[in-house]
């Protein structure tokens with residue numbers, strides 16, 4: 001591993017000059033990254049207006065790799081042009097100081113600091129990962145950046161409906177996005193939005209105002225405008241979902257407002273860790289995060305940054321939160337509740353709402369996989385459309401945790417099951433590679449401990465989760481309840497990715513009639529089973545052991561074990577249809593009020609009435 005060599009010492013003046021040049025090169029690397037990142041959001045807007053969902057999906061996937069590509073590029077430049085692998089400690093401290101100077105007035109200093117860390121961590125040895133060399137603590141405040149924004153490009157616009165009338169305000173809000181495509185019927189949408197706001201607000205106070213983030217958010221087939229409504233002492237989140245209707249024989253393509261969501265819970269679901277990241281053009285990302293956080297203060301900044309596509313900065317903030325939490329807590333890391341994994345050792349800190357997953361060195365029967373294959377599958381999900389049904393994972397290398405905080409039984413489990421992943425370094429346990437995910441209640445435990453209503457809800461959600469994953473083109477592979485979790489918001493989310501497949505690569509099959517009774521009663525199937533074969537009719541023994549569960553399946557998903565349902569999804573995916581699952585319940589659609597736009601086709605998903613009953 002290259003790291004600063006103490007033998008190669010620069011005279012102080014030269015070190016200053018060299019440090020300045022290195023700092024400039026890193027800042028240029030970051031600026032290039034952020035320019036490309038912003039361009040992706042500009043492109044997303046054009047693709048939304050053209051209705052090119054596949055290209056939008058590709059862009060969202062490709063953008064995830066931009067950061068690492070720019071970091072690599074920058075490390076290579078530093079090595080090639082600045083001989084960065086052969087410099088000494090004093091010089092690297094100078095680099096950091098010069099870099100802080102270069103970020104004065106920079107609109108994205110927090111992200112630029114994280115970029116600096118990513119670059120330096122590839123060059124320096126772990127012993128240098130402290131605040132003298134990298135930004136363990138942030139050096140620059142972001143709070144006042146909003147005030148420096150140019151007036152023509154503010155983070156949000158403020159409207160005062162009392163002065164101009166609510167209709168005019170709503171009209172101006174929609175017009176201010178300057179979409180190329182026309183609205184199908186803006187007067188209709190404005191009237192529907194007004195009705196929703198009036199029903200929720202009641203009396204209008206003197207300070208009634210609406211703040212709307214200037215850049216729309218793009219994901220899947222929708223565009224969202226995020227706002228807050230202030231009325232007397234109430235601050236309400238407001239999210240407009242704008243969708244596109246394709247051109248027909250009689251009308252050109254147009255836009256319409258599909259929903260106006262006014263509840264914090266709807267916002268929480270929209271920005272859930274189980275959704276893919278948004279594409280949004282932000283000059284000052286910290287101002288977007290501050291705005292969003294004012295609407296849902298309980299959601300950590302780390303998760304807001306990740307949702308906005310700045311997942312590396314989100315990861316850096318997460319790690320800071322974890323270290324901070326460790327300093328202010330005393331409980332121990334223990335095995336996560338539930339059935340132990342055959343592929344992963346999963347542990348948690350009860351006072352912190354995440355789980356930590358380490359890939360075992362050897363896998364229990366019947367798992368036949370490799371570390372590389374497991375990692376490839378986790379990567380696949382990370383970059384795939386997760387549609388609110390697959391948890392995001394943060395991937396860490398060489399993460400250090402205080403040894404004293406580990407439960408002895410867990411340490412023994414790690415040393416026994418994943419010895420190649422564990423290293424002891426002074427007072428630390430260093431884990432070579434791990435995934436971190438939001439902790440949920442494993443669905444098997446939720447169903448075991450829940451009352452009848454909970455079981456009914458759990459199974460309804462489980463079926464919807466799988467159907468939506470199929471619509472997104474993902475076959476979960478291992479569908480046992482232990483591989484799904486129930487979130488705080490009552491949504492079922494999948495978290496075990498080591499057997500996921502692209503649905504398009506699988507073959508959905510019907511079980512052939514048995515040749516005789518002996519074959520039917522035998523332990524082995526009487527028909528050939530190839531890798532990638534899906535036999536939905538064979539799932540009931542694994543899923544319907546409990547009578548309450550079986551009844552709930554019958555009620556909510558009578559089609560679940562029918563190969564036709566699976567084939568319908570597979571055909572849609574193979575024909576290139578992009579899943580059209582909206583992250584809000586059908587009854588909140590303006591169309592549901594009777595006058596709005598009809599539903600767009602949605603790849604054979606649960607009927608609206610059924611989806612309507614689900615919690616957000």
Ligand SMILES: Nc1ncnc2c1ncn2[C@@H]1O[C@H](COP(=O)(O)OP(=O)(O)OP(=O)(O)O)[C@@H](O)[C@H]1O
Pocket residue numbers: 336337338339340341342343344345346355357391437438439440441442478482483485495496497498
């Ligand atoms: N995000 C999570 N929230 C809560 N518990 C979790 C989470 N992820 C994993 N667990 C717990 O850890 C167990 C094992 O996790 P996981 O299913 O990811 O491992 P695995 O080794 O891939 O499992 P399998 O043997 O099914 O392949 C789960 O059954 C569950 O009890």
